[in-house]
Amino acid sequence: MISPDALVDEMVPPSTFDHVSFDSYIPDPNEPSQAQAVAKARDFVARASKLRGKKKGFFSRHKEPEHGVGLYLDGGFGVGKTHLLASVYHSMPGPKSFATFVEVTHVVGALGFTNAVERLSNHTVLCIDEFELDDPGDTMLVSRLLTELSARGVSIVATSNTLPGQLGEGRFAAQDFLREIRKLSGIFETIRVDGPDYRHRDLPPAPEPKAEAELIATAEATPGATLDSFDDLCKHLATLHPSKYKALVDGVSLVCIDGVHPAPDQTVALRIVVLADRLYDADIPVTVAGSKLDEIFTEEMINGGYRKKYLRATSRLLALSRFAESKV
Template identity: 75%
Template structure:
C-alpha cells in the first residue's frame, strides 16, 4: 500500500528542538572556501570575507567570555552581529552554515520560524537559558510576520547578545524594513531599530542560482502516471493536495521536519492555486523542510509556480511565497530513483 504523509502523526519532544538546530544536510560540508563567488557580482566575494571575519570574531568573543577576571568572575562581553541581506539563491545560507561550522560549540542553526517555534515550545526563559551558552546563533531567512514576533525576537536577541552570544542571520529584507507590508511597522519602530542596531548589514547580490539557465516550471504529471511513479519509488509518499494541506493544519510547524523524515520523494496529486493565507504559509514551511532534506517533489494538477495566487504574490508575504516557489521548482527537477 502506498505510504501517505497524511497518515503520519509525528511527535517531537521539546528537549530535542535545541539539539536538532543544525544546518540542513545539503550544507553539512560547506565552507568559505567552497563558496564560489560570481565574478559579475563583487558583493559576493566581499561577503565571503566579511563572513569569515565574523567567524573569527565569534571565536575570539567566545574565548574571551570564558576567561575570568582578577576577581574570579567571567567577563561580560557582548556578542557580534552579522546580517546577510540579498535575493533568493545567492548563497547566503551557504555562508551562514560556513559561519556555524567555523564557530566553537555549543552553537545553533535554524530558520527564523524554527527559532520562534523553539521559544513557543520551551517558553522564553527556558529557551534563553539554553541558547545563552552558545558561541553563535545562526538564523536563516530572518523575517517578522507579526507584532508578537517583533517583540519576542527583539527581546531574545538583545538578551542573548548582552550575554556574549554572537548572532548571524540571512534575510531578503534590510533590518529597518522588517515587518513592512505585514503590520503597522511604524508602531514597532523602536523594536525594529533595536534589532537593527545589533547587526552589521552585508549585501549579497546576484541572480537566483536555482533558476540560472534552467527551464521554467515543468508541466504537471498526468494523475495516473503520478501514481505509477510513486509506486515505483521506494520510500516515496503520495498524497492528495487538499487532504495534505488539511493534515498540515493539525500539526505544529515544528513537526513538519519529522513529518517527512525518511521519505525519499513526495508525490502530490490535484495541486491547485491556494487563496487562503494560512494554508499558503503552511506550504511555505513544508517547502522549506523539503528543500532542507533535498526531497524531490512531483505533482499533478497545476504547475508549482501557480500554487500561490497573483494577489498573494503582490502582498506582504511576497518574499516568502517567491522563496517557496523557487525551492519547489528546484525540487521538481531532482531525479527520482525507481525501484
C-alpha cells in the same frame, strides 16, 4: 515529549548543508558582493571566536561579558546566504545553534523565555536563517531574546531577504513594533549579497505536470514515495503544528502530489511555504499532476505582504521538481 536539552541539540543546519564551507562557496565573478560576503563572514567567525576564547583574569572575573558581534546577510533568493550561514556555524567552536526564525520562536515557546536565554547564553553563536517578521509578538519576542543573548556575549548571524530596518514593512505600523525593529537593526552589521537565483540560472521554466496515471505509476515504482491529492495534503497540514512538518517528511524519498491548483487562501499558502522549506532542507524531490508548481501562489498573494515567502517557496519547489525530473 521532547526534552529541553533535545530541543536545543536539534538546532543544527539541515542535512543539505552538512558539508558546506567557505571554500565550497563559489562567488559569481559578476557579483562582487558575493566575494565581499564571504570575506565578511570569515571575519565574523574570527571576531566571534576570539570573543568567546578570551580568558578571564583574576581582576576581570567580575566584569560583565563583552557583547556578541552581529552579522546580517541580506539578499535575494538563491545567492548562497544559507550556505554562508551554515559555513559560519561549522567554523565556530561549540556550543552553537542554527535554526530558522520560526524554529527559534518555537524553541522559546516550548522552553519559556528565561529558560531559553539560560540554555543559549553559553553558546558561541546563534545562526538564524530566513529572518522574517509576520507577527509583532514574534518580533518583540526575538528582539528581547537577541538583546539578552548579545549582552551575554553570544554572537548572532542572520539571513533574510529584507534589510533589518525594513523587516515587517508593509505589514504592521504599530509604534511598539517599529521600536523593536530599530533595536534589531542595531545588533547587526548588514552585508548585501546580490546575484541571480543559482537554482534557476540558465534553466527552462517549471517542468510540465505529469498525467495522473503517470504520477501514480511513478509513486508506485519508487520506494519511500508518498502520493497525495493536493486538497488532502492541505487538509492534513492544517491538523499539524508547522514545527511537526519536519517529522512529516522524514524518510520520504519522493513527494507526488495530484490535482495541484492555486492555494485557496493565505492560510493554506503559508502552510505550503513551511512544507516547501522542510522538503528543500531534506533535499526531497517533488513531482506533480495538475497545475504547475509556479502557479500555486496567486498573483494577489505574490503582490501582498508575504511576497518574499511565496517567491522563496516557488524557487525551492521548482528546484525540487527539476531534481525529480533528473532522477526519472
